[in-house]
Amino acid sequence: MATHENAIVALVAQSALSASKPHFTAPRMAEPIDTRTRAEARAPKTTGTAVSASAAANGAERRALPVWHYLAAAGLGALNTLSFAPTPHGGWLAIAIFALFYFWLTCTTGWKSALFTGWAFGFGNFVSGVWWLYVSMHFYGGMPAVLAGAALVLFSLYLGMYPALAALVWSFCAGHAKNGRSGDLPFSPTWHGAFAFASAWALGEWARGYVFTGFPWLSSGYAQVGGPLAGFAPVVGVYGVGWVLALVAALIVQACLRARDLKRRRGAQASAAVATPALIAVAVIAAGLLLSLVSWTQPSGTPLTVRLLQGNIKQEMKFSESGMIDALAEFQKLITEKPADLVVTPETAVPVLVQEIPEKFGRDIRAFADGTGTAILFGAVGGTITPDGRVIDYTNSLFGITPGQNGLYRYDKHHLVPFGEFVPWGFRWFVNLMNIPLGDFARGAPVQPPFLVHNQPVAVDICYEDIFGEEIARTVRENPVSPGVLINSTNLAWFGDTIALDQHLQIARMRSLETGRPMLRATNTGATAAIDARGRVIARLPTFTAGSLDVKVEGTSGFTPYVTSGNNTVIAVSLLSLAFGFAFGPAFKGRTERRQASTK
Structure with a gap:
């Protein structure tokens, strides 16, 4: 559920760089076949x-x-x-x-x-490109400012190892x-x-x-x-x-x-x-x-009308009792506002265990779906209840309601966020420094069936799963029914009003380019947007506003070279x-x- 990438590797690099002349010799072109000094x-x-x-x-x-x-x-x-x-x-x-x-x-x-x-x-x-991690650790995670700053520096030193x-x-x-x-x-x-x-x-x-x-x-x-x-x-x-x-x-x-x-x-x-x-x-x-x-892919199927919801629920209130009540009321209103072929909510828009969803909320959105022919994808917490009443195997999930059908479609997040959805070995002390409501989650399968909307297969992913292009390509390539539309449901409220929102939208556009498929994004605070199969943003909601984005999207079929071979090339x-x-x-x-x- 927590979508912040508070990954930190304790790396301290010490280098003895001896001072010399305050200048260095500029490179001179040698003959291509001569490397002598x-x-x-x-x-x-x-x-x-x-x-x-x-x-x-x-x-x-x-x-x-x-x-x-x-x-x-x-x-x-x-x-x-x-x-x-x-x-x-x-x-x-x-x-x-x-x-x-x-x-x-x-x-x-x-x-x-x-x-x-x-x-x-x-x-x-x-350190300048992911500074927004400090916002999630300090302002929303409750970590002291000095420790959050040190964590950001150490993490940046670790990431700098790869260019090194x-x-x-x-x-x-x-x-x-x-x-x-x-x-x-x-x-x-x-x-x-x-x-x-x-x-x-x-x-x-x-x-x-x-x-x-x-x-x-x-x-x-x-x-x-x-x-x-x-x-x-x-x-x-x-x-x-x-x-x-x-x-x-x-x-x-x-x-x-x-x-x-x-x-x-x-x-x-x-x-x-x-x-x-x-x-x-x-x-x-x-x-x-x-x-x-x-054009590497071709239009396929009947275009779908889709409503992408943006609740703008404040992160610091989302998991309080009053905040949960407000979130349920807000998303019930947004979901049932008007019909569409598909309505999509952000990640954990319903911030409770799916078995604990209030009866009135579940009954009202089911009646809306059946009465209007609207399919609904909503984010909530999954879990398994044992015979003795314990809840095990929590998951960050999307659940789908298909009009006229009983049961729920379910997608469980596979690629979990360290320190937000699972605790790496040896770093429990680090998580204890933050005020994060959830810890270790269970993982979903790497490739999961798409959600069918009027017989149109739609592939979903949660949070930062869409930054792993190989995994998205695998979902498109290995599914028995290849999805024609990609959907990302996320919550970037952890990062406030920072460049993380635009950076994540840019990443989603890359996934559209790689797969030749449109990408739809439903977020809590932004950037809720629709991206066509060529990676162009065709519609977008203003950030930090509550509302819905109505778009029409046409799925595609066929594989790009990248979907076929992944990163192997x-x-x-x-x-x-x-x-x-x-x-x-x-x-x-x-x-x-x-x-x-x-x-x-």
Whole structure:
């Protein structure tokens, strides 16, 4: 029921960054096949022993980058938050920011500086992008402000590990970290470097969405919803869009640095070295724009009239006795206000155990459904009552009433929120610091049958389940009756009037792009909205108002490439690209040169 992502991993990173000169050498373009330092290029050939000594000397002379380099990376990460909703045209801004970030990585001088540059960027991005977790922990969870702030910082440090690991992997596959040739020569912006950056970044984001139940919020591909690379979403999903974004950014940097190098080198070869990556970057962006015009799915079935309800029940009152009474009265009025093919309430709109719903409420909405032909989906707490009267296996559920039929449809939330719906091992003390009314819930099955509305299959999910694109694609792909409409029922009142509301709407739009299906959202405070199969918001209620959004939606059929293959495509491409970069990049060339020198 609690929809706040108060995940916190106790991670303390200590790094000794020794101060050096307040400047660093800007990256110089080397020949694509030459990774030697300037000193090595001038030095005569030596024996294997001498080469080893030279490499050791280079390692000893490795400079530590100044602290402001990492502060600038953190600032760049914070700036990246602006590329997400509610910023308009954030997709173009994301390309510029990632180009600057990649350039900043090329200025590093070893794997350690690359790792901490990525970590600083990630920390800046997450501490500014998910600060609304502080609102849920402090204002609604009752955690002291100092502890809530510390939890946010530690969680952001943990999330920053994934960009850090991506930068580390990139440095070993594309830089001088493996062969020890750092010195004053930064990483070179090469072809294998661009593909290694894209692949390491995509794998890092995928891992963040999987480890410890996953938290893929602010995945870089979301910034492209409505942006130039959105057309890749139905093909490779949000992580694939992030891969394309990182590749385009790296190619832009490669072209710019080679253009600077033209001042020292002339000729057709030098001009091609600039034009080729620039043209490929432009071609990839153009492909994204053209792919947005492709229809991967087809309209199917009779359009449905749907009413999406927004109760605007204050979170601090929702689970008090008076608040429950008010919520039941408000949603009974909203549900029975007027008929439609389908009426959808927010998550736990009925904040009681389904067996304990007041008789009058249940009787009135059942009579409304049967009398008007209106199907109703309402959120409530599920549970099993044992013979001795105990309630076990609580669930966060949606229940469906079908006109003229007895019984209830039931969907139980599968992907539960840590610290809101279950307590991770060893963190009971953390939950005890907050005033959260519910603890451990039972999980529903990964794939559950859709709700039929006039024979139209509708797939539902609850809360932040829609941030896991692979799970939504699996529901569409593996259901015996593939749903043509997606519905998300959630309660974002935990986060107040913050950017979380617009960010979640942006995530829902990505799910529509990936699956080629319309998405309908019923929320407590916002953003209640209808999204078409191309990811466009066609209607939306103002936030923090009570009312209903009346829309007409047409389901779709057919599978997009992403629904068919899920994340397998981007994972396979990324692993192959990194393996190639590790085997045949500068590290491979360095080993080959040392072996050749040792035989002379």
